[in-house]
Amino acid sequence: MSRLTRRQAVGAVTGAAAGLALAGVATASADDTTPAKNPAKNKGEAAKPKGAGELAPFDEVFQGRRIQGMPADDAAAHAHGHGGHTNGYRVLIDGRELQVMKHGKSGWSSPINHYVRFETPLDAARTAVTSLKGAVVVPFDPTA
Numbered sequence: 001m002s003r004l005t006r007r008q009a010v011g012a013v014t015g016a017a018a019g020l021a022l023a024g025v026a027t028a029s030a031d032d033t034t035p036a037k038n039p040a041k042n043k044g045e046a047a048k049p050k051g052a053g054e055l056a057p058f059d060e061v062f063q064g065r066r067i068q069g070m071p072a073d074d075a076a077a078h079a080h081g082h083g084g085h086t087n088g089y090r091v092l093i094d095g096r097e098l099q100v101m102k103h104g105k106s107g108w109s110s111p112i113n114h115y116v117r118f119e120t121p122l123d124a125a126r127t128a129v130t131s132l133k134g135a136v137v138v139p140f141d142p143t144a
Helices: 006-031 074-079 121-132
Strands: 058-062 065-071 089-093 096-098
Antiparallel strands (some): 065 089, 089 096
């Protein structure tokens, strides 16, 4: 009579979890084929890309904080210590830069909500404001 060992039980649970994760990834990939939401329906949303990946600038007050977004040029990025390469977009919260990163077709993220992807930099900025709960944006320095 054979008994199930702890190692076998952990292996079975891990295998089942991996299978469920793969099924979730396959489902998420299938959902990517759905048409994008129409941002014009949502008040205050930044416009979708006009052409070659350009997003419209925005300037609004959200939960008492001023958030701004604008296309960034490489000269401005270099002056702010980004080494001359950017995602082509700059976001400010109360005049302080919130770094945003473009992740190909999967969306945008910021250091505040790094593991979450947002459809636009405006969505990333709004979520950062909510997450900050009144705290000030501190410059992100990867060398520190």
